[in-house]
Amino acid sequence: xxxxxxxxxxxxxxxQKVLRxxxxxxxxxxxxxxxxxxxxxxxxxxxxxxxxxxxxxxxxILRASVVRGLFxxxxxxxxxxxxxxxxxxxxAAFVMYTLTLFVVNVVPDLGIVPIFGIAGIxxxxxxxxxxxxxxxxxxxxxxxxxxxxxxxxxxxxxFIGTALFMNIPSAMDAFGRLNIITATAARxxxxxxxxxxxxxILAATVTWWMLKHTLIGRAIFxxxxxxxxxxxxxxxxxxxxxxxxxxxxxxxxxxGVIHVTANRxxxxxxxxxxxxxxxxxxxxxxxxxxxxxxxxxxxxxxxVLITLVSNVxxxxxxxxxxxxxxxxxFILFAGLFFSQLDRLAMR
Amino acid sequence: xxxxxxxxxxxxxxxxAMLGTGAATAQDDKEVxxxxxxxxxxxxxxxxxxVTLYGEEHDGIGTRQxxxxxxxxxxxxxxxxxxxxxxxxxxxxxxMDPSTLEGVLRRAMGRGIAVITHEADSLQNTQLNLEAFDNxxxxxxxxxxxxxxxxxxxxxxxxxxxxxxxxxxQWADGGxxxxxxxxxxxxxxxxxESFNDANRAYELAKEILRAYxxxxxxxxxxxxxxxxxxxxxxxxxxxDETCVYxxxxxxxxxxxxxxxxxxxxxxxxxxxxxYVMNILADKFLNGEEIxxxxxxxxxxxxxxxxxxGPGEGKIVRGQAWVDxxxxxxxxxxx
Numbered sequence: 137x138x139x140x141x142x143x144x145x146x147x148x149x150x151x152q153k154v155l156r157x158x159x160x161x162x163x164x165x166x167x168x169x170x171x172x173x174x175x176x177x178x179x180x181x182x183x184x185x186x187x188x189x190x191x192x193x194x195x196x197i198l199r200a201s202v203v204r205g206l207f208x209x210x211x212x213x214x215x216x217x218x219x220x221x222x223x224x225x226x227x228a229a230f231v232m233y234t235l236t237l238f239v240v241n242v243v244p245d246l247g248i249v250p251i252f253g254i255a256g257i258x259x260x261x262x263x264x265x266x267x268x269x270x271x272x273x274x275x276x277x278x279x280x281x282x283x284x285x286x287x288x289x290x291x292x293x294x295f296i297g298t299a300l301f302m303n304i305p306s307a308m309d310a311f312g313r314l315n316i317i318t319a320t321a322a323r324x325x326x327x328x329x330x331x332x333x334x335x336x337i338l339a340a341t342v343t344w345w346m347l348k349h350t351l352i353g354r355a356i357f358x359x360x361x362x363x364x365x366x367x368x369x370x371x372x373x374x375x376x377x378x379x380x381x382x383x384x385x386x387x388x389x390x391x392g393v394i395h396v397t398a399n400r401x402x403x404x405x406x407x408x409x410x411x412x413x414x415x416x417x418x419x420x421x422x423x424x425x426x427x428x429x430x431x432x433x434x435x436x437x438x439x440v441l442i443t444l445v446s447n448v449x450x451x452x453x454x455x456x457x458x459x460x461x462x463x464x465x466f467i468l469f470a471g472l473f474f475s476q477l478d479r480l481a482m483r
Numbered sequence: 484x485x486x487x488x489x490x491x492x493x494x495x496x497x498x499x500a501m502l503g504t505g506a507a508t509a510q511d512d513k514e515v516x517x518x519x520x521x522x523x524x525x526x527x528x529x530x531x532x533x534v535t536l537y538g539e540e541h542d543g544i545g546t547r548q549x550x551x552x553x554x555x556x557x558x559x560x561x562x563x564x565x566x567x568x569x570x571x572x573x574x575x576x577x578x579m580d581p582s583t584l585e586g587v588l589r590r591a592m593g594r595g596i597a598v599i600t601h602e603a604d605s606l607q608n609t610q611l612n613l614e615a616f617d618n619x620x621x622x623x624x625x626x627x628x629x630x631x632x633x634x635x636x637x638x639x640x641x642x643x644x645x646x647x648x649x650x651x652x653q654w655a656d657g658g659x660x661x662x663x664x665x666x667x668x669x670x671x672x673x674x675x676e677s678f679n680d681a682n683r684a685y686e687l688a689k690e691i692l693r694a695y696x697x698x699x700x701x702x703x704x705x706x707x708x709x710x711x712x713x714x715x716x717x718x719x720x721x722x723d724e725t726c727v728y729x730x731x732x733x734x735x736x737x738x739x740x741x742x743x744x745x746x747x748x749x750x751x752x753x754x755x756x757x758y759v760m761n762i763l764a765d766k767f768l769n770g771e772e773i774x775x776x777x778x779x780x781x782x783x784x785x786x787x788x789x790x791x792g793p794g795e796g797k798i799v800r801g802q803a804w805v806d807x808x809x810x811x812x813x814x815x816x817x
Contacts, residue, residue: 185694187693187694187696190693192693193693196686196689196690200686293554294553298524298554299524299525300707300732300735302734302735302738326718327718395682398682399681399682399685400714401681401710403680403681403707405679405680406679406680406681406682407680409678410678447686447687447690448690450672450675450687450690450691450694451690451693451694453671453672453694455672455673455674456646456672456673456674456675456676457646457674
């Protein structure tokens with residue numbers, strides 16, 4: 137009797153230990169959460185509809201992840217520094233529309249590399265403006281970026297234009313059609329993985345390296361974690377804030393151009409309203425809205441998860457109103473998971 | 484109700500007549516001014532053609548079109564205030580935001596100015612509101628094209644800008660209702676939300692093609708849905724196997740109409756809407772009543788439907804959609 141009970145206790149102890157170890161381990165690897173949800177989503181969608189298991193589907197999801205992914209990397213860096221940015225879609229829309237019109241009307245033969253260069257500079261400039269307002273006015277980042285978002289959008293629609301622009305520059309059009317590899321889909325059509333996907337890979341690698349191996353990366357996490365301590369340690373908090381917003385702006389500008397090349401048209405109304413899905417992707421990937429945490433791998437997995445959910449639910453025949461609800465449930469689930477994680481890992 | 488309206492009309496006509504005697508010394512014309520959301524946009528430049536044409540074709544009435552330089556409800560209200568103090572005879576207004584104009588339009592009517600509106604069936608302070616068509620009928624019209632193109636059998640789907648865009652949802656529902664008579668037509672994944680983004684419409688269309696490889700029919704909602712759907716159809720090489728119809732603008736959609744990826748689009752012609760608003764203003768100033776079944780002499784407005792609006796005024800509806808396909812898109816400069 138006694139032996140059984142003690143062994144039972146032991147088992148309980150072991151289970152508890154394993155569970156605790158799991159929580160501690162997950163706390164250090166928050167990317168496990170979006171990965172888990174991706175696997176679950178893929179397995180369930182694939183079980184219901186075998187058409188899911190196609191290379192072309194993978195290509196479509198990766199292709200659809202590029203613009204959101206670039207936005208998310210910017211948001212990740214801003215969140216890690218303890219800020220918040222909701223103006224990146226407005227920056228992207230402003231850059232893409234203004235730049236497309238400029239290239240068509242002034243320098244129609246401009247190559248794709250200088251176009252991306254200009255887009256990056258324009259985006260970084262607009263982002264830096266956010267950073268300056270946040271750090272020198274000491275205003276909350278959310279309020280500042282809501283303000284700049286509205287101003288940019290209003291300026292764009294009032295002074296630049298509202299019309300859909302179909303004839304994009306030939307360099308942009310050609311770049312959008314360039315594929316790394318192509319796969320043949322069910323009905324015999326060719327589906328390619330576009331070259332602009334490499335830009336996301338490049339941006340993710342640079343961001344990962346910057347956050348992990350450079351001084352500025354350490355400064356960003358320090359400022360995001362405890363700004364007063366960071367200041368005493370000698371980090372220049374204001375410069376760090378300007379930098380993160382400029383970096384997010386740069387990525388947004390590049391993302392805007394990719395959106396146009398992929399879409400083969402420039403619409404100044406595009407991208408508005410996609411901010412929250414991007415922020416959700418970053419949070420699903422383990423970054424904290426309160427700053428000081430987050431990883432590139434987690435963010436990328438969060439982006440893939442959001443794209444997956446918003447694209448493949450059609451395959452299972454889920455009505456469009458429910459697709460948003462499922463996305464909401466995932467985000468809520470993520471919030472609960474991470475707060476639970478914090479509590480248990482602290483113990 | 485009817486009696487009341489007639490009384491109002493009579494007193495109104497009398498007041499206009501009195502005002503008219505004062506103005507007659509300066510100019511013999513009745514002055515009708517059309518106020519649009521914004522000047523310079525293709526849509527309203529086209530509307531101006533209709534407005535000007537009506538004035539040229541009819542003696543005793545002067546027509547012109549004005550509008551703010553940017554789409555701004557407050558600026559539009561300011562322009563209307565100006566026109567009220569100039570004592571024009573009638574205003575034909577395409578409101579930017581109907582609810583913000585209630586006050587200024589009530590004042591205009593109080594001064595004896597006739598108020599005609601367009602695309603504002605929720606507006607209380609208007610005497611006649613013109614709608615190009617009934618939304619359910621417009622949706623049914625697309626469904627009719629799709630069903631015919633598909634030979635009345637197979638899978639089809641519908642798109643909306645968003646589930647919150649009332650008119651788009653009405654078009655999708657109208658289409659679905661029409662299709663109910665064909666048992667062989669199967670609606671799959673209805674009301675996909677494109678969020679007015681051609682890229683989103685493209686991604687959704689691709690996913691739908693994957694999920695339902697035999698799908699043939701697509702009904703677009705927002706004006707750029709057909710562009711996104713067309714691109715997906717074109718990439719899949721299914722131009723001949725699919726039937727894509729929806730709201731669209733000729734110039735924007737032209738490439739896909741040419742390739743056959745989009746089979747047809749429809750819209751309402753702002754030129755006709757501008758012209759008909761001025762007909763309504765003219766008739767109203769002459770004290771003529773518009774009744775269901777009236778022929779206004781413009782294509783699409785030959786058999787109008789008149790219903791009571793939310794306020795004292797009435798809503799006049801036409802069936803004024805214009806069908807455009809590969810053969811005639813170049814007739815429309817927008």
